[in-house]
Amino acid sequence: MSSFKISKVVPQDSELHTPNHPEAQQHQDDEESYQESEGDISKKIRFCGSIKFWLILIISLIVTITVLLLVAISLSSFVPSIVEMSQNLRTSEFKEIITFTEQTFREVSIASDSITYQLVKTLDFNNYDEAELLTFQGFKTEWKYHQGLIVTSYIGDNLGRCFGVINWGGQPTLLNITTANQQLYTCHNFDQLDYCNRSSTPDEVLGFFDLSNLVEACDSSPGAQIYTKSYIDATMPQFTFISLLNCLKPSGPVNGGHQFEHYFGFDLSVETVSKFLSKKTKEVSGSKSFIVEIDTSFLVAIDDPAVSLADIEGSNIKRVEYLQLTNPRFSPITTEMVARGMTNLKTVIPKCNSRALFDFNDDYVSMYRLCTESKLDWMIIFAVPKWNYIRSIIISFIASVGGAIIIMGIGLIVSVLVSIKIVKPFYNLIELFESVAHMDLDDLNILSSSFTEVKHLQGQFTQMVGRIKLYRAFIPAHLLSQLEHxxxxxxxxxxxxxxxxxxxxxxxxxxxxxxxxxxxxxxxxxxxxxxxxxxxxxxxxxxxxxxxxxxxxxxxxxxxxxxxxxxxxxxxxxxxxxxxxxxxxxxxxxxxxxxxxxxxxxxxxxxxxxxxxxxxxxxxxxxxxxxxxxxxxxxxxxxxxxxxxxxxxxxxxxxxxxxxxxxxxxxxxxxxxxxxxxxxxxxxxxxxxxxxxxxxxxxxxxxxxxxxxxxxxxxxxxxxxxxxxxxxxxxxxxxxxxxxxxxxxxxxxxxxxxxxxxxxxxxxxxxxxxxxxxxxxxxxxxxxxMDEWMYELQEKERKERWNVNMNQPLIDIVNSK
Known part of the structure; x- marks a missing residue:
């Protein structure tokens, strides 16, 4: 028998290399058929025709119809009440500002009267130590109850001098204003002591401070309690003052033609009032508020600290009038006031302590003329967007619709969860069948089900996989490797x-x-x-x-x-x-x-x-x-x-x-x-x-x-x-x-x-x-x-074993021995 050699393997039939051959065409058709069926498995299970879809649809429709009926009933019942509540809310918001302002200035007036009465009965105005002690105690009392509102507590005379305690940069400080300068003495341990613990020499000396406006106010109203016009001094530009004065009638003739001899006063910081307005307007979305001094039309307080109440250039002070507001928040209000001829505030509300409501284009504007016996005459203006009051209706509607959507969402989620619970074992079986189709038989995770039919189907599937594993054991490893990886x-x-x-x-x-x-x-x-x-x-x-x-x-x-x-x-x-x-x-x-x-x-x-x-x-x-x-x-x-x-x-x-x-x-x-x-x-x-x-x-x-x-x-x-x-x-x-x-x-x-x-x-x-x-x-x-320094001998023996007599077979070496 001659030996069988293969020196070259050649194709026995070249027809199969062409796509038109029946066998090749059949192989291609099988492949395309599988690609279409496996590659687009989602088309096999159409969502609109699935059990999951119909379960979700039925439960969602029931929940939606029920919720829509409830929303319609609730809106028709509660909208009238919401409208009335909105109107009451608008009134209460403005009334709160008015009440707080009146109450605050009333409390300050009462405190001033009380301290003045004590001064008249007990104070020797020529005794500076006693005057210092009484003004310090009066300031400390107001510091406790009106901190931030009372800036200065002082005693002055008709010569333009003043002696008292001032809140100077957050630190209580003894103030001595003379006809030449201002002397400041820091009061140490203010909270622990009942007197001003100060040095004998001033800690700071400032320039002359003009008190002529206070002297003029007391000359015009001797023996009365009055509020002065607001003012700003160039030496202390951080404060805009409103002074409350108790002018004391003299016991005898007074030199210089003055109608008083001494006065007791509080300086109130307008910054404090502005902070109060800012706090209140922040509580009402989009609202705006400012206070105008009616006699001068100057801005006294405003809720926006970024708006300047005065322009100071050196020693020149130019106050800002309310009609000169250019801030985008306030300019629509003042512009419409000018358009309506509301430039004279005394004619807008002629009667003191009266309120008026104006319907502007975008806002409801409430105005209140605050007048006191102390000659305080201010206009409090409070503007709230109309949206704030119709918002309650819109919000109630949105809340109803939102609640309906939430309920429908919950219903949808429940329906999805129920449908998933029902169909999850079936999708699990679909995935498992796909794994079996790819011969991935390891780690098949069969989810447990409460349905008897699904349990029976899973049992049959488990038996099928067990038999396939038995057959798979006889499939060659190289084939499995190529199929899997x-x-x-x-x-x-x-x-x-x-x-x-x-x-x-x-x-x-x-x-x-x-x-x-x-x-x-x-x-x-x-x-x-x-x-x-x-x-x-x-x-x-x-x-x-x-x-x-x-x-x-x-x-x-x-x-x-x-x-x-x-x-x-x-x-x-x-x-x-x-x-x-x-x-x-x-x-x-x-x-x-x-x-x-x-x-x-x-x-x-x-x-x-x-x-x-x-x-x-x-x-x-x-x-x-x-x-x-x-x-x-x-x-x-x-x-x-x-x-x-x-x-x-x-x-x-x-x-x-x-x-x-x-x-x-x-x-x-x-x-x-x-x-x-x-x-x-x-x-x-x-x-x-x-x-x-x-x-x-x-x-x-x-x-x-x-x-x-x-x-x-x-x-x-x-x-x-x-x-x-x-x-x-x-x-x-x-x-x-x-x-x-x-x-x-x-x-x-x-x-x-x-x-x-x-x-x-x-x-x-x-x-x-x-x-x-x-x-x-x-x-x-x-x-x-290996490291040559440690294993030199072992390395040498290893090389000798593998390199000696490389050209002589081991069998010859063994036979020679």
Whole structure:
């Protein structure tokens, strides 16, 4: 029999490369059908026709109709009451300002009268110490009850002199105003003492302060309590004063033609009144308020601290009149007052302590003329936007509608929650079916349900998944990896595929149903131990692969029939002693223990393949094969195979020494069994033919090569020399920069293009063999770099082991000894 060689693989039928071929057209139609059904799953479950939609719609309609009826009834009942309440509120807001202002100035007037009465009865005006003590106590009393309102408490005379206590920058200070200057003495420990604890010399001296307006006021009203016109002094521009004076009638003739001799007074800060207005207007949204001195039309107080009441340039003071307001908040009010001829406030409200309401374009403007016996004549103006009063109606309407919306929202949420509760198990099952369609069978989370029908359906689904998992265990690892991850490795340079053959399937075999055969390694022929799974699974993978095929159009579809000639790396693990172990299965140990031991081996093999991308071949007799760069293209597959082999040796030996003795038990027979079991490895780097072969209904991934025979030759070397792993010279050249190797033997191996076993062929001579050096594989160089200063001796011994007699095989060294 002549040897069978494949030097080139050529397409047997080029028709399948054209889109018009019936087989290719059928494959494309299946893929498009799956993409349409899976890619737009939302169209399958139309929301408008779903159970969830109708549950939400019915509950929402019931809630909406009920709420609308309640809103209509509530609005018709409460709107008239709200209108009346708004009017009362408007009146009370303005009345509060009036009451507070009247009460405040009344309290100050009463306090001034009380202190004046005490002064008249007890004070010797020529005794400055006594005057200082009484004015200090009077100031402290007002500080307690009207802090911020009373600025100064003082006693003055008709000569323009004044002596008292002033709130100077937040610090109570003794004030002595002479005809020449102002002397300020800081009162220390004000809260703890009943007198002014001050120094004998002034702490600050200011210029002359003119008190002529106070003298003139008392001359015009001797023996009376009067409020002066508001004034500002250039030396103290931070204060705008209104003075309350109690003018004392003289007991006898007074020099200078004056009608009084002394007076007691309070200076009230307009800033305090402005702060009060600001506080009140802030409580009413959009409101504005200011106070005008009727006799002078000057602004006395305003709610906006940014609006200046006077313009001061040096010693010149120019007061601001209310009609001169240019602030955008107040100018609409004053402008309309001018337009209506309301420039003379005495004619606007002729009667004292009377109130009037004016309807301006955007505001309701309330005015009150405040007159007192102390000659205080002010106009309090308070403007509130009309919106504030119709707002209550709008707010009530919005509140009703908002409440309706909230109730409807709650109803909608409840309906959604109810519908979700009902349909959630069904959507969960939809997701689970989608996971099963993608062969993702792990960690399937089935939500519990209170519905009997759903529980029954979930039970049936669980049984179905359990059976699919049993079938899935026979699907090749490389196929599962591509179905689940779709990781496409780049081709290694120099290992590009040489040719692709797409083989026309035999149409006569279609009667067996749409099935495909799972793949295993085959050395001289394809393995027939394969499991079938449906063509629907084939089709379900098409969507995930379609986008990748568009990107990598040169790659062969993993389900198409093809052969590729390429270089791959194959690792063979020989379980030495397995035959003797199987003979003991009926006597010494049970078969179940052997199955557990083999399961441990395959756990490590599968773990290696998952991380490194290797393809597990068939378990034939006592050998397991793992191939790299076969079912998928991989970079540096030679190094992956070598590193994986070392990893597998370590894990298997650890399991052998640690776990298996406990499984077998401690006995003499256990030690004997452990001595029989050894793990031998051989790694080849060859050119092979691999791909899917068979028919369209039954496919098998096969690797056609001479590896099986060559592995037997290489494993004989490992057993004879007591080695763990050997590799060929071709692989040694590819990885020599990364791993330690040493030459151990020379063997005649079948040429990589010989695919038939020498036992079954007519191989004559040595033309089909090639001399190949065999190397032992050592540790990874990169993982064993040591500090030369600490491990110099160990490093030297390691190098001697792997580098001595590199050109002489180990077997020759052993035989020479």
């Amino acid at each position: 779709r990781n496409e490795n780049a081709l290694e340079p120099g290992d590009k595929q040489k040719s692709v053959s797409t083989i026309r399937p035999d149409k006569s075999n279609r009667g067996f149903g749409e099935k495909q055969q799972s793949s295993h390694f085959s050395f001289s022929k394809s393995d027939h131990s394969s499991s079938y799974h449906s063509h629907s699974h084939n089709t379900s993978s098409m969507k995930n692969t379609s986008s990748r095929r568009k990107k990598y159009s040169q790659n062969v579809d993993m389900f198409s029939l093809h052969l590729v000639k390429k270089k791959i790396t194959i690792l063979c693990c020989h379980l030495e002693g397995l035959s003797e172990l199987l003979k003991m299965s009926d006597t010494t140990i049970g078969s179940d223990i052997i199955v557990r031991m083999l399961s441990d081996v395959f756990d490590h093999v599968n773990a290696l393949c998952r991380t490194s991308g290797g393809h597990v071949g068939a378990f034939e007799n006592d050998c397991i094969t793992i191939s790299y760069n076969a079912s998928s293209n991989q970079d540096k597959h030679q190094e992956k195979a070598a590193q994986g082999c070392l990893f597998l040796i370590e894990k298997l030996n650890t399991t052998k020494q640690g776990k298996w003795p406990s499984v077998l038990g401690s006995s003499h027979q256990t030690k004997e069994i452990m001595s029989l079991l050894n793990f031998r490895f051989a790694i080849l780097y060859n050119e092979v033919c691999c791909g899917n072969i068979g028919t369209n209904e039954m496919k098998n991934f096969a690797i056609i090569s001479s590896a099986r025979t060559n592995f037997e030759i290489m494993l004989e070397t490992t057993k004879r020399l007591g080695l763990s792993v050997v590799i060929t010279e071709r692989l040694q050249k590819a990885i020599k920069g990364s791993f330690n190797t040493r030459l151990v033997d020379e063997k005649s191996l079948l040429h990589e293009e010989v695919y038939t076993s020498p036992i079954l062929s007519d191989i004559n001579g040595n033309n089909e063999y090639e001399e190949m050096r065999i190397y032992e594989l050592g540790e990874n160089i990169a993982n064993n770099m």
